[in-house]
Amino acid sequence: MASLGLSAREQAGCRQLLEFLETEELLALTDTVTNRLVHPESRQEAIHAILVYSRSVEELLKRRKVYREIIFKYLATQGIPVPPSSEKHLLIDRVKQYWSGQLTPPALESGNRKPHAESHGERQKSPQDDIHDLGEEFCQWFFELLNSQHPLGVKSEERWGPQHFWGDAKMKFSYNTLEKNTEEYVGAEMVSLRLLSLVKEEYLVFNPNLHKNGLKCAMSQHGLVLIAVAGTVHRDDTCLGIFEQIFGLISCPVRETTWKIKVVNLKIVGQNALEPGMQIEKPSTKYESKQLQELYDGKELTIFEPQEF
Structure with a gap:
């Protein structure tokens, strides 16, 4: 036919x-x-x-x-x-x-072998740059909103809650202070509440490093955006240690410009558990973009094990 x-x-x-x-x-x-x-x-x-x-x-x-x-x-x-x-x-x-x-x-434009931006000493933006921009924009939004839930934080006009997560969202939370501990949560409500409690009840403040090696992003062949970010964790004026957090985002088909969180992996390492010589001022994520893509097996998004710092 x-x-x-x-x-x-x-x-x-x-x-x-x-x-x-x-x-x-x-x-x-x-x-x-x-x-x-x-x-x-x-x-x-x-x-x-x-x-x-x-x-x-x-x-x-x-x-x-x-x-x-x-x-x-x-x-x-x-x-x-x-x-x-x-x-x-x-x-x-x-x-x-x-x-x-x-x-x-x-x-491929004829007569334009060298992009115009490069001719002025600037680098032409690639699709990977767009993914990185999305990751940076997301992290700025996420941590600003999360930190605003701190009792002494600057309140955000936007409401924190399960609406920012997919209904079957998963979270793995690992922390190493005096001993190693791991918690797992399933469901938008549970994931949202656990993250909220870290800031609202445990008085933590997250300071992500969105520069250089602190942020890595990738997109799978199925459109899943993976974001790895590292930073420092604070309580009052004290730096408690460093964190590495990985997000898996999927676009909402109903609201086309909205990306909702499908998976969260958060690892916190206290200062007393850090390796000797570790720079706490500018923590970096240990993942490269290719490694982030490999975390997604093409069938379903699984809770993966964060790498050691």
Whole structure:
């Protein structure tokens, strides 16, 4: 059967984009697009059916199962820079421009072998830079909001609570002061309350190091954003030790510009448990971006073990 509305270029692009979907999501999308008239036996059959029965690129990309982060990830792999906070309809416009030939990746623009920014001594922003910017923006928001719950903290206009977490969020909390301890929590309410108690009841204040090696970010092939950040922990005027925290964020399909927390791994090491020679002023995360990506196994987000400081 011939395509009802997609050009050859659009079909090729859609194939690449749909490959980012999990098999279960592909099959669900096939049911929606074909009104359950087609029963594919493989991923390729599912993608073929979706392309055949889609009347236009816009109709396909607006489908609920084609999540915003999927489109973002596709554009990133194609070298098309977009702000990480872009709403879904803006990402769809960028894809349509790219497939129609109106938009060309900066590295491929004819007569522009060297990006304009580099010619003035500046570095051209890459998709990884966008992910890093997202991570930095998230950490600034998260720790400012969390620290504002301290009894003596500057109150935030935004409310702390489980609404910032996915319902099945998981948290692993490890701390090493006089002895090693580990706690685990499941559910948005429980994770939210445990983090809140650290600041509101135990009077801790978190000071993240968002410079140089203090912050590392990565995005998995499925659109999951992983953020590793290190910093110092304080109570009153005393520095108690250092922390390393890893977040797993997934974009909310209902509110396209919102990233909600899926997993939290927090490790705190007290000053008396630090290794000799450890610089407490500028703690750094021990993860590299590639290692962060490897923490996600492609099937489900698991609670992983933080590395030793």
